[in-house]
Each structure stands twice: as structure tokens, then as C-alpha cells.
Amino acid sequence: MKKMxxxxxxxxxxxxxxxxxxAMADDLxxxxxxxxxxxxxxxxxxxxxxxxxxTMNFEFIPxxxxxxxxxxxLNSGGKLCDLLIGDSQWIGGGAENGHYVKLxxxxxxxxxxxxxxxxxxxxxxxxxxKGTPNYYALPAMxxxxxWFYRADWFADADIQAAYKEATGEDLREPQSQREMLQIAQFxxxxxxxxxxVYGASIFTERGSxxxxxxxxxxxxxxxxxxxxxxxxxDMEGAVNSAEAVEALEFYKExxxxxxxxxxTNSYMGESLDAFKSGQVAMAMNWxxxxxxxxxxxxxxxxxxxFFVNPPQNQAGSTLGGQGISVVAYSDKQDAAxxxxxxxxxxxVQAKWWELGGYSAHNAVLNDPGFKDxxxxxxxxxxxxxxxxxxWQEPTYAELLLAMQKRIHDYVVADQxxxxxxxxxxxxxxxxxxxxxxxx
Amino acid sequence: MTDTVANRAAKATPQRVARKIKGLSDRAIAxxxxxxxxxxxxxxxxxxLIWTIQLSFTNYRANRLNREPEFIGLRNYERxxxxxxxxxxxxxxxxxxxxxxxxxxxxxFTLAWLINKKFKGNDLWTTIIVLPMMLSPAxxxxxxxxxYQPQIGLxxxxxxxxxxxxxxxxxxxxxxxxxxxxxxxxxxxxxxPFVMLICLAGLRSIPDYIYEAAEVDRASxxxxxxxxxxxxxxxxxxxxxxFRGIENFKMFDLVVQLTGGGPGSTTELTSINLKREAFExxxxxxxxxxxxxxxxxxxxxxxxxxxxxxxxxxx
Numbered sequence: 095m096k097k098m099x100x101x102x103x104x105x106x107x108x109x110x111x112x113x114x115x116x117a118m119a120d121d122l123x124x125x126x127x128x129x130x131x132x133x134x135x136x137x138x139x140x141x142x143x144x145x146x147x148x149t150m151n152f153e154f155i156p157x158x159x160x161x162x163x164x165x166x167x168l169n170s171g172g173k174l175c176d177l178l179i180g181d182s183q184w185i186g187g188g189a190e191n192g193h194y195v196k197l198x199x200x201x202x203x204x205x206x207x208x209x210x211x212x213x214x215x216x217x218x219x220x221x222x223x224k225g226t227p228n229y230y231a232l233p234a235m236x237x238x239x240x241w242f243y244r245a246d247w248f249a250d251a252d253i254q255a256a257y258k259e260a261t262g263e264d265l266r267e268p269q270s271q272r273e274m275l276q277i278a279q280f281x282x283x284x285x286x287x288x289x290x291v292y293g294a295s296i297f298t299e300r301g302s303x304x305x306x307x308x309x310x311x312x313x314x315x316x317x318x319x320x321x322x323x324x325x326x327x328d329m330e331g332a333v334n335s336a337e338a339v340e341a342l343e344f345y346k347e348x349x350x351x352x353x354x355x356x357x358t359n360s361y362m363g364e365s366l367d368a369f370k371s372g373q374v375a376m377a378m379n380w381x382x383x384x385x386x387x388x389x390x391x392x393x394x395x396x397x398x399x400f401f402v403n404p405p406q407n408q409a410g411s412t413l414g415g416q417g418i419s420v421v422a423y424s425d426k427q428d429a430a431x432x433x434x435x436x437x438x439x440x441x442v443q444a445k446w447w448e449l450g451g452y453s454a455h456n457a458v459l460n461d462p463g464f465k466d467x468x469x470x471x472x473x474x475x476x477x478x479x480x481x482x483x484x485w486q487e488p489t490y491a492e493l494l495l496a497m498q499k500r501i502h503d504y505v506v507a508d509q510x511x512x513x514x515x516x517x518x519x520x521x522x523x524x525x526x527x528x529x530x531x532x533x
Numbered sequence: 534m535t536d537t538v539a540n541r542a543a544k545a546t547p548q549r550v551a552r553k554i555k556g557l558s559d560r561a562i563a564x565x566x567x568x569x570x571x572x573x574x575x576x577x578x579x580x581x582l583i584w585t586i587q588l589s590f591t592n593y594r595a596n597r598l599n600r601e602p603e604f605i606g607l608r609n610y611e612r613x614x615x616x617x618x619x620x621x622x623x624x625x626x627x628x629x630x631x632x633x634x635x636x637x638x639x640x641x642f643t644l645a646w647l648i649n650k651k652f653k654g655n656d657l658w659t660t661i662i663v664l665p666m667m668l669s670p671a672x673x674x675x676x677x678x679x680x681y682q683p684q685i686g687l688x689x690x691x692x693x694x695x696x697x698x699x700x701x702x703x704x705x706x707x708x709x710x711x712x713x714x715x716x717x718x719x720x721x722x723x724x725x726p727f728v729m730l731i732c733l734a735g736l737r738s739i740p741d742y743i744y745e746a747a748e749v750d751r752a753s754x755x756x757x758x759x760x761x762x763x764x765x766x767x768x769x770x771x772x773x774x775x776f777r778g779i780e781n782f783k784m785f786d787l788v789v790q791l792t793g794g795g796p797g798s799t800t801e802l803t804s805i806n807l808k809r810e811a812f813e814x815x816x817x818x819x820x821x822x823x824x825x826x827x828x829x830x831x832x833x834x835x836x837x838x839x840x841x842x843x844x845x846x847x848x
Contacts, residue, residue: 162813169596169815191597300795356683358707358796373684488597492814499618499798507709507797529592 119147120429125164125175126416128154129362130386131235134449141445142436148429157362158302165491168193168421176424177433179234179416182218187488188419189222194230195420200431201229206438212236215454218483219417224324231417232434233454235382238403238477239311239412240470241274242369242387243267243376245399247286256280267399271315271344271406274376278352281375293352294376295368296345298506299361305505306484306497307412309345311378311403314410314482316341327527334516337407342512346505358506369393378403380414381477384470385450400470402477413481415452489526496522582828589822596815609822619823621798622806628713629720629788629802630781634774636721641728642770646762648729649736659733663726670723674790677719681705681791706792712799716788720781728773735769736762764848771842775835782831803827 124139126132132154139150153174155163161181167174168188180188188194197220201208208216208229215233222230247253248265257265257280268274278293285291297308310318318341319332332338354373357364362379369377370393379387388394403411418437420430436442443455447467452474458464465472485493497519504515527533557565589609593602613619648659665673680688681704689700705715739761747757785804788794794801807827811820 165596166812169598187596192599299793300797301789301793354684355701356686356704356707358704359793492816495809495814502795503797506707506795507799509709509797 118429119149120176120426121149121151122176122426122429122433123151123153123174124177124179124433125153125155125167126179127160128156129382131382131451134446134451137449138442138446138451139433141442142433145436146429146432148432150433158299161302161491168423171423173421173423173425175421176426176430177418178421179418180231181416182413183484183486183490183494185219185222185230185417186486186490189228189230190488192422193419195422195427195431197229197232197420197434198227200434204435204438206232206435210438210440210456212454212456212459212478214413214478214481215415215417218413218481218486219415219454222486224486231419232438233415234418234437234451235415236452236454236474236478237380237382237414237416238474238481239307239378239414240381240384240400240402240473240477241376241378241404242384242398242400242470244369244372244393244397246397247281247375248399253286267401268404270404271312274404275344275348275352278348278376282352287372289372291372292354292368292374294348294378295357295360295365295374296348296353296378297361297365298349298353298357298502299359299364300498300502300506301359302361303484303494303498304359304361305501306494307414308378309342309501309505310412310482310484311410312341312345312348312406313338314412314480315403315406315408316344317407317410320485327533329520329523333520333523334513338516339512341406342501342504342515346512349505381452381470381474382414384474385468388469400473402473409480411477411481413483415454487530489530492526493523496526585821585824588818589825591818593818593821594815595817602818605818609819610826612819613823613826618798619803619806622801622803625713625798625800626782626802626804629717629784629800630778632714632717633720633724633781634777636717637725637728637777638770638774640721641725641773642732642766644725644729645732645736648733662729665723666726668723670787671790673719673723674787677715677722678706678791681715683707707796709796709799712792712796716791716800719787719791720784723787724777724780728770728777731769731773731776732766735766738769739765768842768846771838771845775838775842778838779831779835782827 124135126135132152136150136152139152142148143150161184164175164178164180165184165187166172168178168191178194180194185194189196200206208220208227211220211233215236216229217225219233220229220231222228248267254265257263257277260280261276263273263276265277265280268277274294280293281291282293283290297304297311299305316337318335318338320329322328322330322332354368357368360368362383365377365379366383366387368374369387370390372393384400387398390398402409418434420427420434424430437446438455440455440457443453443458444461447453447458447464453459459475459478461467465475484490484497487493500515500519500522503509504512510518524533588602590604590606591602592605592608594600644662648655648662668676677688680686683689683701683704686700686705688705689703692698692703693700703711705711743761743765744757747761752760783804784802785808788800788802789805792800794805803823807820807823810816810823
């Protein structure tokens with residue numbers, strides 16, 4: 095018996111010594127939003143599973159509930175997600191509240207350089223404080239708000255003639271925000287193939303981030319700024335500048351004169367539905383959906399084309415996209431970091447783009463064949479050069495909800511003026527920053 | 534000693550247990566039985582309430598665990614009570630409460646009165662009428678969202694049929710004027726059957742001989758209705774109003790599905806606003822003060838109402 099016990103003890107000791115040197119297979123859970131690129135990531139990750147021996151599980155949440163669900167998870171120190179592809183605006187909170195693992199040492203040890211990724215994406219998805227070399231995520235999915243339109247309608251000779259007669263101009267991809275509105279107004283209520291169609295579908299959603307993402311696509315081209323001096327929280331004259339007021343009035347005019355009836359609370363899903371059902375000539379949405387739209391058997395292929403958010407006083411697109419972070423509460427951080435190392439590999443990034451994900455890796459974006467690899471690839475590159483993002487402060491949710499309310503009150507509920515809406519927005523934001531001790 | 538239930542229970546008690554509880558007074562035994570319930574109540578009701586009151590005087594944020602909450606006195610209360618947006622939310626809630634209750638009482642009582650006439654197919658109609666309240670509010674919200682759709686919605690087509698208007702010319706959920714009514718209509722559709730059932734119970738509890746006596750006294754049908762039916766159903770009706778009032782004060786799911794609080798903030802009821810403050814903005818201290826104000830309001834109104842209800846019952 096004594097011999098048996100010694101043997102068992104020896105075996106146990108051997109095991110305990112040898113285990114750390116063996117690669118343990120883990121069950122990793124990656125959390126993201128439920129949308130087209132998420133399916134591509136599932137496909138892509140099969141390669142990682144085969145290589146590493148780890149098993150990948152996925153938790154995809156529909157966009158309207160994504161922030162709510164994931165931020166609750168992080169705030170409660172939940173262990174559901176080992177890896178999180180979180181929205182760009184969460185980076186401040188993720189870093190300051192200790193939700194995300196800081197990746198600098200890991201990047202240094204593994205030779206992962208942020209110089210290998212598009213600068214706009216590194217700035218927006220990875221760094222906190224903004225622009226400093228403190229990395230909390232690896233750019234995972236580049237994205238911006240863009241536009242798509244019915245190329246077959248635009249190419250129709252009768253429609254072109256009618257547009258020329260109505261406006262004196264040629265019907266083409268809009269070169270400015272004003273031209274886009276003119277085109278949308280031309281299509282509004284028009285009969286095409288025996289059906290009444292409308293100008294464009296834009297974001298007006300109230301509950302999460304919809305109308306803010308939509309209206310900033312007008313604000314940025316007009317020259318909207320959050321602060322007079324970056325980092326000063328000095329918003330008077332920037333947020334409510336004459337250009338910002340004009341842009342907001344423009345968005346309201348767009349909503350009132352060029353969108354289908356009933357689109358008072360519409361976001362990504364409604365925009366896609368409106369286009370796919372043949373209701374609208376144009377629609378705004380994230381580039382992430384463009385591969386799926388192009389592949390659509392009814393409205394894709396030759397019937398669709400894409401354009402970058404048109405400029406007005408300057409070029410400007412609303413930033414979407416996300417970085418991938420390791421959740422600080424995960425017990426499987428080593429395996430999660432392994433996934434990030436694998437994902438940063440240029441070959442994997444090339445496959446990611448091939449499958450429908452938007453890589454932010456320079457090896458993919460700077461490839462000579464990239465622009466012609468998809469009908470929207472060139473527009474994507476152009477958009478990413480001029481992207482702007484919403485506040486990325488730890489209090490971003492408060493700042494966002496305030497903007498949702500003020501903009502929806504003015505644009506959809508028709509209450510007050512654009513100037514009043516932006517003035518009130520400054521009051522709301524000032525209160526938030528005062529509470530934070532930043533003002 | 535007579536063979537009472539208590540004696541039989543005492544005989545059946547195992548000796549070991551009997552020895553242990555020997556010497557305990559009835560009061561002590563009662564406390565032993567009641568203690569778990571009291572403990573549960575303290576843990577899940579009273580303790581959170583006291584904690585909420587405490588948090589309401591701080592700037593605590595549940596998403597900033599690494600930051601110490603500071604005591605800020607009555608600042609949260611002052612902010613809430615002087616915030617014009619919150620008063621607009623209160624007005625929206627009051628509008629919703631008043632009209633849903635008024636319509637549900639009126640239609641619910643009328644339906645109950647008709648169903649009580651005991652006509653052929655009475656049971657089938659009762660079943661059909663109570664169907665909406667068996668559905669999930671989330672399903673009802675989505676369902677009505679389609680009905681209200683200006684281009685394909687049945688509701689707009691029915692209104693257009695009777696008014697001659699273009700169905701796409703009005704938006705029930707997107708118009709500032711119509712959205713508050715659209716949520717009233719859906720809640721009334723869903724919960725009128727509940728009021729009807731309570732009224733029906735009230736109507737059926739009135740003995741026939743009272744009406745027979747009134748007939749003998751040659752009281753008209755109208756007089757019978759106002760002097761017998763209404764007074765005898767009133768306690769039931771008031772109970773229904775209390776239930777619906779409490780339920781609608783905390784209305785959330787149905788309205789979120791239908792309008793998300795919009796357009797603008799037109800249908801942002803206090804419960805929706807409170808949820809945004811507490812779990813989206815994470816202003817926990819502020820939201821606690823907000824919850825306490827709402828609690829005091831509801832508790833105060835409910836107390837006055839219950840007193841009135843008891844008076845009606847005593848009559």
C-alpha cells in the first residue's frame with residue numbers, strides 16, 4: 095500500500111511538472127455583434143481551431159442590444175467572453191475600468207507592430223488615451239458608413255432624361271451631400287416598374303446609436319468638431335457651429351423630404367430591408383454589409399453600386415468597426431492572446447478580407463489588387479482616409495444617449511430648432527464632463 | 534382529551550423533535566415559522582430599499598467600481614425635480630395612465646355587461662375577447678408595429694377606408710401627435726379583457742333577487758343600472774383600476790417594442806427613462822434618487838386610493 099501511494103504521488107508530481115509545458119486546449123468564447131462579418135469570422139476561425147487545438151465558441155448579439163448586453167457583462171466582471179470585438183467607442187471605458195487587457199507587452203513579445211495596420215484604425219480601435227501608444231485592442235474590422243444605390247435605375251435612359259429635365263443636371267453618383275439630397279428628392283414618390291419608390295433610407299433609430307451614426311454622416315462633411323482643441327472639452331462654438339447647425343438642418347430636410355413613410359426608427363436592418371424590397375433608390379449603411387448586398391440575387395450584382403459618403407465642405411465619413419480585445423476577467427487569457435497572435439498574421443488577414451471581413455492590415459489594404467478585389471473596395475479605402483468617430487470617453491454611453499435624444503427630438507419629433515438642439519447637447523455633455531471631473 | 538387535529542399532530546410529532554420544541558411558547562413557534570419569510574423580505578425588499586436610499590445621496594456608478602462614491606447630499610433629487618425633460622416624461626406617463634385606464638374601464642365594463650346578458654355563443658366570445666391578454670407584451674409590440682406601418686399596415690388601411698385618407702399619409706408611431714395615442718390603443722387592446730373579467734365577476738356576484746325586488750318596485754332599467762349595478766360593481770372596478778394603474782405606471786416592454794420612447798422623447802415613460810439612467814448611462818446614484826421619487830409617488834397615490842376603495846367597500 096505504501097508503495098502504491100508513493101507511486102501515485104510520483105505520478106501526480108510528474109503530471110504537475112509536465113502540465114505547464116504542454117499546450118492546454120481551451121474552450122474560448124468570442125463575443126461580437128450578430129451580423130454578416132460574424133459569420134465570416136466563424137469560418138475563418140476554423141483554421142485557428144485546427145492549428146491550436148483550442149475550440150472556438152461564439153456569442154453574437156443583435157446590434158440594437160449589443161452595447162447593452164456586452165457592457166453589462168463587462169461591468170459585472172462576467173466571464174462569458176474571453177475575446178471581445180467591442181465597438182470603437184468602448185475603448186476608453188474598457189481601458190479605464192480595467193475590462194480590457196493592455197496588449198503592449200504582448201505585442202512587443204510577439205513582434206506584432208501597430209505600424210502594420212492602417213493608422214486610422216489603430217487610433218480609433220486600439221489606443222487609449224487617444225493617440226498614445228497604449229494598446230487595448232488589435233484592429234479587427236475596419237468599417238465606415240457608406241452608401242449604395244440602384245445602379246439599374248440610375249442607368250435607365252428614361253429616368254436619366256426625367257432627372258435632366260427636373261434638375262438640369264446628369265444623374266450620377268452624388269458628388270456632394272446637396273446633390274445626394276437632390277437625387278433622393280427626385281426619386282421620392284416616383285413610379286418605377288408600377289411601384290412607388292422613395293429617395294433613400296437613412297438612420298433614424300432612437301434606442302441605441304442609430305440616429306447619431308446617421309446624422310454624423312452629414313455633420314462631419316460640413317466640418318463638425320466635438321471640441322475646439324482636442325482634449326480640452328471646449329465644445330461651445332464647435333458642436334454648435336454654424337456649419338453644424340446647417341448640417342443638422344440638412345439631415346432633417348433629408349428625413350422629411352426624401353425617405354419612405356414610417357422610417358422613424360430605422361437603423362441597419364430597416365435600411366437593408368428598404369433597399370432589398372426595392373423601395374428606395376439609395377441607402378446608407380456600414381461597409382460591412384456591402385459584400386452581402388452585392389451577392390443578393392434580387393438587388394445585387396449589376397443592379398447595385400456603392401459610393402463613399404459624399405463631401406460637402408470637406409470629406410468625412412462616420413467610423414464604424416471594432417478592435418479585438420482580451421477580456422480581463424477571462425481565465426483563458428493565454429489562449430485568447432494566442433488567437434490575437436494568429437489573427438494578426440498577414441495571411442489570415444488576407445483570408446479575412448476574402449471571406450467578407452474588412453481587414454485593417456496594411457498588407458491587405460496596400461496590395462495593388464485590393465482596389466479591384468470588390469466593387470466597394472476602393473470606396474472603403476477612400477472612406478477610411480477621412481473617418482471620424484464619436485467620443486470614446488469612458489462615459490461614452492451617456493454622451494451618446496444625450497445626442498440620440500437631442501437629435502431625435504429635433505429631426506424626427508420636429509421639436510425646437512437645430513441651434514437649440516445643439517445648444518442643449520452641449521449642456522448635456524458639459525454636465526457629463528463636469529461629473530467626471532474633466533471640466 | 535378530545536382527539537383534535539392539534540392533538541393528533543402532537544402525537545404524530547417524533548419524540549426527538551417534540552423534546553426540542555418542548556418549552557417553547559406558541560409565540561416562539563410562530564416566529565420560527567414566520568422567520569424565513571421575514572428574512573427573505575428583508576433581504577430582497579427592505580435591504581435593497583435602504584441601500585437605494587443611501588445610494589441616492591451619492592454619485593455612485595455601478596460601472597466604475599474603481600472609483601469611490603462621494604456623498605453629494607440632495608443634489609440628485611434637486612437635479613431630477615428641476616429637470617424639464619423628466620417632467621415631460623412624467624406628463625407622458627400621466628397621459629398614458631389616464632387614457633388607458635379610462636378607456637379600459639369604459640370598454641371593459643361595457644363588454645362585461647354585454648357578456649353577462651347570457652346570449653348564445655357567450656362562452657366563445659368571452660374566450661375570443663380574453664385572447665390578447667394571454668400574449669406576451671413583446672409579441673404584441675412587434676405585431677402592432679406592423680399593423681401601424683404606414684405602407685403595409687392594416688391599421689392605416691382601415692382608417693383610410695373610413696376616412697378616405699391616403700394610408701401612407703399618417704404615421705401612428707412616427708408622429709408626435711399620434712404616437713402617445715398609438716401606445717394607448719395597443720395597451721387598451723391588450724388589457725381591456727382583464728378589466729372585463731373583473732367586472733364580469735362583479736356583475737355575476739349581484740344576486741338576482743335584488744333586481745327582482747327593484748322590478749316589483751317598478752324601478753326603470755336605467756335606475757336599476759345606476760342604483761344597483763354600478764354601486765355593487767364599483768369595488769371590483771376600483772380594484773381593476775388599482776391593478777392597471779400599478780401595472781401601467783411601470784410599463785416598459787410594450788412601449789419599448791413599439792416606439793423605443795420616440796419619436797424624440799414623446800413616449801418615453803418614466804420607467805424607460807429610469808432604465809436608461811440606471812443601466813445605459815450607469816448613473817446609479819442619480820437613478821436611485823429617481824426610483825425613490827417614483828416609489829414615494831406611487832406609494833402615496835396607492836395609499837390614498839386604497840383608503841377610498843375601503844370606504845366604498847364599507848358602504
